[in-house]
Amino acid sequence: xxxxxxxxxxxxxxxxxxxxxxxxxxxxxxxxxxxxxxxxxxxxxxxxxxxxxxxxxxxxxxxxxxxxxxxxxxxxxxxxxxxxxxxxxxxxxxxxxxxxxxxxxxxxxxxxxxxxxxxxxxxxxxxxxxxxxxxxxxxxxxxxxxxxxxxxxxxxxxxxxxxxxxxxxxxxxxxxxxxxxxxxxxxxxxxxxxxxxxxxxxxxxxxxxxxxxxxxxxxxxxxxxxxxxxxxxxxxxxxxxxxxxxxxxxxxxxxxxxxxxxxxxxxxxxxxx
Amino acid sequence: xxxxxxxxxxxxxxxxxxxxxxxxxxxxxxxxxxxxxxxxxxxxxxxxxxxxxxxxxxxxxxxxxxxxxxxxxxxxxxxxxxxxxxxxxxxxxxxxxxxxxxxxxxxxxxxxxxxxxxxxxxxxxxxxxxxxxxxxxxxxxxxxxxxxxxxxxxxxxxxxxxxxxxxxxxxxxxxxxxxxxxxxxxxxxxxxxxxxxxxxxxxxxxxxxxxxxxxxxxxxxxxxxxxxxxxxxxxxxxxxxxxxxxxxxxxxxxxxxxxxxxxxxxxxxxxxxxxxxxxxxxxxxxxxxxxxxxxxxxxxxxxxxxxxxxxxxxxxxxxxxxxxxxxxxxxxxxxxxxxxxxxxxxxxxxxxxxxxxxxxxxxxxxxxxxxxxxxxxxxxxxxxxxxxxxxxxxxxxxxxxxxxxxxxxxxxxxxxxxxxxxxxxxxxxxxxxxxxxxxxxxxxxxxxxxxxxxxxxxxxxxxxxxxxxxxxxxxx
Numbered sequence: 001x002x003x004x005x006x007x008x009x010x011x012x013x014x015x016x017x018x019x020x021x022x023x024x025x026x027x028x029x030x031x032x033x034x035x036x037x038x039x040x041x042x043x044x045x046x047x048x049x050x051x052x053x054x055x056x057x058x059x060x061x062x063x064x065x066x067x068x069x070x071x072x073x074x075x076x077x078x079x080x081x082x083x084x085x086x087x088x089x090x091x092x093x094x095x096x097x098x099x100x101x102x103x104x105x106x107x108x109x110x111x112x113x114x115x116x117x118x119x120x121x122x123x124x125x126x127x128x129x130x131x132x133x134x135x136x137x138x139x140x141x142x143x144x145x146x147x148x149x150x151x152x153x154x155x156x157x158x159x160x161x162x163x164x165x166x167x168x169x170x171x172x173x174x175x176x177x178x179x180x181x182x183x184x185x186x187x188x189x190x191x192x193x194x195x196x197x198x199x200x201x202x203x204x205x206x207x208x209x210x211x212x213x214x215x216x217x218x219x220x221x222x223x224x225x226x227x228x229x230x231x232x233x234x235x236x237x238x239x240x241x242x243x244x245x246x247x248x249x250x251x252x253x254x255x256x257x258x259x260x261x262x263x264x265x266x267x268x269x270x271x272x273x
Numbered sequence: 274x275x276x277x278x279x280x281x282x283x284x285x286x287x288x289x290x291x292x293x294x295x296x297x298x299x300x301x302x303x304x305x306x307x308x309x310x311x312x313x314x315x316x317x318x319x320x321x322x323x324x325x326x327x328x329x330x331x332x333x334x335x336x337x338x339x340x341x342x343x344x345x346x347x348x349x350x351x352x353x354x355x356x357x358x359x360x361x362x363x364x365x366x367x368x369x370x371x372x373x374x375x376x377x378x379x380x381x382x383x384x385x386x387x388x389x390x391x392x393x394x395x396x397x398x399x400x401x402x403x404x405x406x407x408x409x410x411x412x413x414x415x416x417x418x419x420x421x422x423x424x425x426x427x428x429x430x431x432x433x434x435x436x437x438x439x440x441x442x443x444x445x446x447x448x449x450x451x452x453x454x455x456x457x458x459x460x461x462x463x464x465x466x467x468x469x470x471x472x473x474x475x476x477x478x479x480x481x482x483x484x485x486x487x488x489x490x491x492x493x494x495x496x497x498x499x500x501x502x503x504x505x506x507x508x509x510x511x512x513x514x515x516x517x518x519x520x521x522x523x524x525x526x527x528x529x530x531x532x533x534x535x536x537x538x539x540x541x542x543x544x545x546x547x548x549x550x551x552x553x554x555x556x557x558x559x560x561x562x563x564x565x566x567x568x569x570x571x572x573x574x575x576x577x578x579x580x581x582x583x584x585x586x587x588x589x590x591x592x593x594x595x596x597x598x599x600x601x602x603x604x605x606x607x608x609x610x611x612x613x614x615x616x617x618x619x620x621x622x623x624x625x626x627x628x629x630x631x632x633x634x635x636x637x638x639x640x641x642x643x644x645x646x647x648x649x650x651x652x653x654x655x656x657x658x659x660x661x662x663x664x665x666x667x668x669x670x671x672x673x674x675x676x677x678x679x680x681x682x683x684x685x686x687x688x689x690x691x692x693x694x695x696x697x698x699x700x701x702x703x704x705x706x707x708x709x710x711x712x713x714x715x716x717x718x719x720x721x722x723x724x725x726x727x728x729x730x731x732x733x734x735x736x737x738x739x740x741x742x743x744x745x746x747x748x749x
Contacts, residue, residue: 012601014600031599031600075596194554195554195597196602197593197596198507198587198594198596199594201580201596
C-alpha cells in the first residue's frame, strides 16, 4: 500500500511575530518546524505501514528550506520525500496549493491513501486536505480520530478495499466507511507521534529528496501563485481584547449571593448567544 | 547558642520608621494574610516555614543600608528574599523580624557590549537577562531549572548551578562585580568590570553562595558569552542505571566532547514521569535515560558531535537514541525531565528532596547505593539530575499509607545512610540548593567542625550582632 502524506513547514508558533505595518508574518530568523498537527498524519501513515506493509511518501510545497521538514519526516520513518518548489508557486492560496499538490500526487500515482494534518498552525484554514480530494475527485474524511482497514488483503491490489474511520464531530463521533483510494485529515486523538531516532536522522541525511517544479508537473500556471489564487487578503488586523473586570467582595451572605447571581446571569447570557 | 533570645520584636514604632525609609506602601505590617507568602520558600513541609513580622521592599542600596543600620540598632533580624523559589529555606525568616524583599530592585542597569558584561539589580528574573540581550549575539550562561521565576540575586546568593554546569560552570563563574550592603549597613563595591582582579581577598568568591548571611547585593555585574547558534538534544534509553552512568564520563574522556548538559533519570524516575505524561516511547524496557544537550557556534559541528555521542551510546548498550533538533521535539523530551516533580507529587505530597553532589566519577556508585537504600526502606527513590557534574536530585517518596510520624522516622533513617555514603565518596549534601536551615543540622556529616568554625569566624567578623539571615548554614 502506498500512502502519501502532505506536510507543511510553518514558523515555530511561540516565536512568531507579526509585521504590524504589512500585517504579514515575519518569517526571517524564525525557526521553521513541521506543522505540529502534521506530526499526527505522519504517525498515522507509519502505523498503517507497520500493520499493512507498503511505503510512505512525504510531499511538501514550500521554499527550498522546507526540505528540512521532509528530512525530519524521513527521520521519523518515511521511505522518501518530494519537495514541490518553484517561484511560480509562491504565494499560492489554499485552492492553488491543493491544485498543485493534487497534480504532484497524480504524478506519484498508484497510491491508496493521502493523509493530511487537521490544519496548519500558520494559515489555520484546514482546507488543503479536502481541496486535494476535490481536485483528485476522491472521497474525503476529515477530522479522523480512528482508522481501520478491516478487509485488507494484499499490498498490491487494494483498490476497492474499505477504510473505516471515526470522525470527531461537534457532539461526538461519526463512523464512516469509504473505499480506497481516499483522502483523510487526522486530529490529535488519532495517535501520539513518535520521535526521530539517530538512525532515522542518519538515513534522512543520506536520502536524496527530488524537487519538482513547473516543468515536472502538469499545472496551468495561470491558476497558481499569487496571481492565480482566487483568495485576496484585503485587510489583516489584530482583534482587540476587551476584558471587563468586576470585583465582588464576598464579605457576608448577601454579597456572596450577589456574586453567585451575577455568575449565573453571565452563564445564561453565554448560553443564549 | 540559640539566636532568638536576644532579638527584639518589631513594634508599630519600628514599622513606622521602616515606612519612613522606603515609603508606607512598601511595608507590610500587622496583616497576617499578606505576610504569609513571605513565610516559606519552595520546600514542601510547614515545619520549615516561619512568619515574618514585617516585610520591607526597598528600592535602592541607600534604603537597604538604612534598614540594616536600624536593624542593628534595634536588634531585629533581617532575612533577604528573592523570588522565594529556593529549596533550602534561605529566605525563610526563622526568627521573625524583617523580610527584605528585592522585587522592586528589578532593573537592568547597563548592557556593556564592548566588555561583554551586563549590570543588573538583584530582582531581575534570570531568564529576562537572556531575553534582553538575545538580539546582541550574547547570552548569560547561568541556567538554573527555575530560571523563569527565580531572581538573579537569589542565584548569586545560592551560587545556583543547574543543567548546564558541566560545560558552563555555576553562577560564581560569571559574577565579576557586586555592590554589597554589609550586615552592619555599609555600602561596599567588590570587583567590577574586570576579568582579573587580585586586590585583596576574593570577596566576591566569599559573597557568592553566602546564602544571604554576609551581605545584601544591590548591583551585580555579570560576564556574558557569545551566543551559541545550534543546539540539539539526545534522549538515550538504557537498560539500567549502571550502563547509563558508565557512559557519562566516557562521553567526555573517550568521545572527547563536553556537552552543555547531561541529565540522568533512573528507573523509578523514568517510569514515574513517563506514566504521568502518557509517553509512548518504549520506556518500559528502559531502566534509565540520559538527556544530553550539545550546543555550539556552528550547525555542522553540533551535528558531528551529536552523531559521535549517539553512536557511542548505541555501541555501549543504548536501546534507542532519539534526536531533537527543533523546538517541538526538544520540548517533548525535556517535558519528561521537567515534569518529574509533578509526577511524584501526584503520588504523595510527603517527600524528601535531596541535592547530593559527589565527584563526577562517583555518580554511578551513588545511584546504585540509592537503589539499595530504596529497597531496604521499601520506598520509591526517583533519582534524576545533572549526572555529568555529580549532582543528583533524589526524591524520597513516602508511601501514602504511612503516618506522619512513621514517615519522619523513615526519612531520618534514609537521610542518615545517604549522607554517610555521600561523605564516604567525598561528596556534599548540597550541590546547588544551599544549606539554609533545612540542612544545617546535617552539615557535620560531610564537613569538619574546624570548617564550620571557620565559617562562624567569618560570620562573626562581618555581622557582629548576627542580624543578617541568622540561623542559616550553621548555628553560631
